[in-house]
Amino acid sequence: MVQIPKQSAGRPAPVRRPVPTSADVARLAGVSRATVSYVLNNTSAVRISEPTRRRVREAAEELGYVPHAAARSLRAGHSRMVLMPAPAVPVGPLYHRFFAELQSELGRLDYTVVQYGSVGLRGDEAARAWAELRPVAVLVPGSGLGPQGVAVLKRAGARAVVTLGPERVEGAHALLMDHDRVGHCAGVHLLSRGRRRIGVVMPEEGGLEIFSRPRLDGVRRALRDTDAMVAELPLAYEEEAAARLAGRWRSLGLDAVFGYNDEYAMLLMRALQDEGVAVPDETAVVGADDLMLGRLLRPRLSTVHLDLPSGRDLAELVDRAVREPGAEPETHEVLGARVVHRASS
Amino acid sequence: MVQIPKQSAGRPAPVRRPVPTSADVARLAGVSRATVSYVLNNTSAVRISEPTRRRVREAAEELGYVPHAAARSLRAGHSRMVLMPAPAVPVGPLYHRFFAELQSELGRLDYTVVQYGSVGLRGDEAARAWAELRPVAVLVPGSGLGPQGVAVLKRAGARAVVTLGPERVEGAHALLMDHDRVGHCAGVHLLSRGRRRIGVVMPEEGGLEIFSRPRLDGVRRALRDTDAMVAELPLAYEEEAAARLAGRWRSLGLDAVFGYNDEYAMLLMRALQDEGVAVPDETAVVGADDLMLGRLLRPRLSTVHLDLPSGRDLAELVDRAVREPGAEPETHEVLGARVVHRASS
DNA sequence: TTGAAAGCGTTACCAG
DNA sequence: CTGGTAACGCTTTCAA
Numbered sequence: 001m002v003q004i005p006k007q008s009a010g011r012p013a014p015v016r017r018p019v020p021t022s023a024d025v026a027r028l029a030g031v032s033r034a035t036v037s038y039v040l041n042n043t044s045a046v047r048i049s050e051p052t053r054r055r056v057r058e059a060a061e062e063l064g065y066v067p068h069a070a071a072r073s074l075r076a077g078h079s080r081m082v083l084m085p086a087p088a089v090p091v092g093p094l095y096h097r098f099f100a101e102l103q104s105e106l107g108r109l110d111y112t113v114v115q116y117g118s119v120g121l122r123g124d125e126a127a128r129a130w131a132e133l134r135p136v137a138v139l140v141p142g143s144g145l146g147p148q149g150v151a152v153l154k155r156a157g158a159r160a161v162v163t164l165g166p167e168r169v170e171g172a173h174a175l176l177m178d179h180d181r182v183g184h185c186a187g188v189h190l191l192s193r194g195r196r197r198i199g200v201v202m203p204e205e206g207g208l209e210i211f212s213r214p215r216l217d218g219v220r221r222a223l224r225d226t227d228a229m230v231a232e233l234p235l236a237y238e239e240e241a242a243a244r245l246a247g248r249w250r251s252l253g254l255d256a257v258f259g260y261n262d263e264y265a266m267l268l269m270r271a272l273q274d275e276g277v278a279v280p281d282e283t284a285v286v287g288a289d290d291l292m293l294g295r296l297l298r299p300r301l302s303t304v305h306l307d308l309p310s311g312r313d314l315a316e317l318v319d320r321a322v323r324e325p326g327a328e329p330e331t332h333e334v335l336g337a338r339v340v341h342r343a344s345s
Numbered sequence: 346m347v348q349i350p351k352q353s354a355g356r357p358a359p360v361r362r363p364v365p366t367s368a369d370v371a372r373l374a375g376v377s378r379a380t381v382s383y384v385l386n387n388t389s390a391v392r393i394s395e396p397t398r399r400r401v402r403e404a405a406e407e408l409g410y411v412p413h414a415a416a417r418s419l420r421a422g423h424s425r426m427v428l429m430p431a432p433a434v435p436v437g438p439l440y441h442r443f444f445a446e447l448q449s450e451l452g453r454l455d456y457t458v459v460q461y462g463s464v465g466l467r468g469d470e471a472a473r474a475w476a477e478l479r480p481v482a483v484l485v486p487g488s489g490l491g492p493q494g495v496a497v498l499k500r501a502g503a504r505a506v507v508t509l510g511p512e513r514v515e516g517a518h519a520l521l522m523d524h525d526r527v528g529h530c531a532g533v534h535l536l537s538r539g540r541r542r543i544g545v546v547m548p549e550e551g552g553l554e555i556f557s558r559p560r561l562d563g564v565r566r567a568l569r570d571t572d573a574m575v576a577e578l579p580l581a582y583e584e585e586a587a588a589r590l591a592g593r594w595r596s597l598g599l600d601a602v603f604g605y606n607d608e609y610a611m612l613l614m615r616a617l618q619d620e621g622v623a624v625p626d627e628t629a630v631v632g633a634d635d636l637m638l639g640r641l642l643r644p645r646l647s648t649v650h651l652d653l654p655s656g657r658d659l660a661e662l663v664d665r666a667v668r669e670p671g672a673e674p675e676t677h678e679v680l681g682a683r684v685v686h687r688a689s690s
Numbered sequence: 691t692t693g694a695a696a697g698c699g700t701t702a703c704c705a706g
Numbered sequence: 707c708t709g710g711t712a713a714c715g716c717t718t719t720c721a722a
Contacts, residue, residue: 064497
């Protein structure tokens with residue numbers, strides 16, 4: 001780790017000049033504050049002479065004037081800020097791509113997306129912190145927001161609250177992402193490949209239970225009313241842990257494993273191969289996320305491909321909700337899942 | 346892709362109640378707004394009777410009152426918001442881990458971290474947008490912020506501007522991340538392994554030149570004054586592209602390749618193997634980022650391990666700068682790079 | 691112990 | 707066409 005040495009300041013602050021305001025611009029341009037506002041906002045309802053416009057612009061330029069967003073939205077009574085708390089759990093590249101697209105699409109609709117780091121806070125306490133910013137919409141990934149929280153946000157003026165998570169929350173729009181489906185997909189696939197004793201990797205890394213638990217349940221659901229069985233396999237994301245698990249693999253008597261996602265699946269698959277366990281003959285392996293890397297191992301990794309909602313669709317949902325705040329909250333099942341069958345299963 | 350169907354609102358908005366203010370709380374509790382402020386902020390300079398406190402708290406609770414952050418910071422004249430524009434280019438898991446840690450550490454120091462999605466804007470135009478939020482500090486990843494931009498931010502009251510990128514910017518603290526080093530590392534390593542004709546993968550995905558160009562330069566620098574040569578290898582992150590490149594590999598006459606990062610390196614290494622090119626005997630392969638996945642391929646991927654600055658160190662730098670705004674801007678070289686030699690080279 | 695009032699930077703309204 | 711004035715929600719100083 002590169003250290004940043006701690007320096008102590010040498011000389012004292014030179015000059016701390018106050019931040020220029022529109023009044024300063026007005027003074028310098030020799031006009032009123034109202035005129036400054038008109039000119040800088042290109043207000044079309046009022047005609048300002050060209051020389052005046054120029055003087056104002058030059059004054060603003062000279063002072064380095066930048067309007068104060070807080071003052072503006074205080075005055076306006078609303079903002080176009082869409083708040084999105086940073087997800088509490090480590091998320092993968094899929095989510096980051098989704099978020100980047102969402103941000104860009106909302107930007108196109110003239111919203112400002114702000115990702116807010118609310119560490120430590122949780123539940124309705126977090127909701128209060130978000131409400132203080134008076135966002136016009138709030139997008140909450142994961143669970144943790146209750147009906148109380150939604151109410152707080154709405155009372156604070158949020159015209160749309162959208163949850164992206166496993167369950168509907170009273171009063172909020174819901175983009176349901178039920179990871180049960182992912183496991184179910186994998187389970188059905190393995191079953192159809194003739195497997196009957198199926199291991200399911202459960203990451204030991206904190207926070208991932210939110211995803212791993214429903215995925216496990218999905219596998220269980222796929223196997224209900226069959227003669228197949230499921231075994232939970234706790235696993236840390238480390239080579240040694242995978243090697244240990246592989247070392248006792250034969251004693252587990254499993255003929256297939258769902259690896260939680262591609263990364264854990266690849267880790268385990270490699271460990272199995274190093275242990276001499278034949279994939280897929282002796283044990284089939286399935287991951288999830290459809291990462292490029294899964295295609296590079298041999299055998300190529302079978303996987304569950306996830307479809308997240310398009311950023312554009314979500315952006316439009318938000319925009320609709322903002323414009324029609326009284327409308328009934330929408331609920332959409334947005335997590336698509338389908339097996340991509342490759343050589344490992 | 347899962348579609349979100351477009352619904353039209355059925356019934357009109359039920360009731361749009363105004364957002365409760367401290368005045369509403371005061372009215373309900375039968376006290377003045379000042380008293381409300383004292384109670385809710387636990388102002389120690391003033392003594393308020395316990396019954397009054399209770400009445401105020403209950404009133405706030407009943408109305409679902411949440412203070413208005415903008416109004417508060419307008420009045421206070423400053424905020425504790427640390428603004429961090431979202432990086433414009435796709436960044437990897439390393440960056441995301443770094444950012445999460447930074448956020449958590451700044452949160453510990455009682456700053457509020459906000460990641461701001463400024464798509465489309467660039468350079469000093471973006472700086473103005475950021476300045477409107479009057480953040481107490483701004484952390485700018487990548488290049489694109491000029492001295493002008495720094496000046497704008499400072500005039501708008503930012504007490505610390507920190508760039509994380511390839512070069513120092515006048516007036517700002519700089520965490521230099523010179524990716525030249527990464528390539529240099531790889532080049533020196535390959536040279537020492539006796540390689541003389543070295544390919545360097547240049548991702549075709551947009552935006553990555555910011556990193557790939559200096560990495561290439563670093564390889565070149567390592568090979569200066571030797572008899573070794575460098576060849577640029579444009580490559581899209583797709584199996585077919587890698588296969589095509591591998592198909593004409595022997596005609597290139599290279600005995601080593603630096604794959605830009607682990608992902609591109611793995612993609613290419615697999616394609617080379619599929620083409621029958623022996624790794625490392627015929628061609629050595631080196632990646633960068635030291636991802637876990639690189640250890641799972643055979644041969645295991647050699648890589649350049651990157652050390653980003655610790656979130657804690659950066660958080661402390663920010664805090665110091667905020668408290669001592671007149672201090673000389675600090676410059677630190679924070680990108681550590683070292684080769685992790687495995688079997689592919 | 692509480693209350694009245696000023697003021698933070700903007701913009702909308704309404705006279706001039 | 708332009709300029710004064712009020713108001714957004716909050717905190718804080720001063721006075722009662």
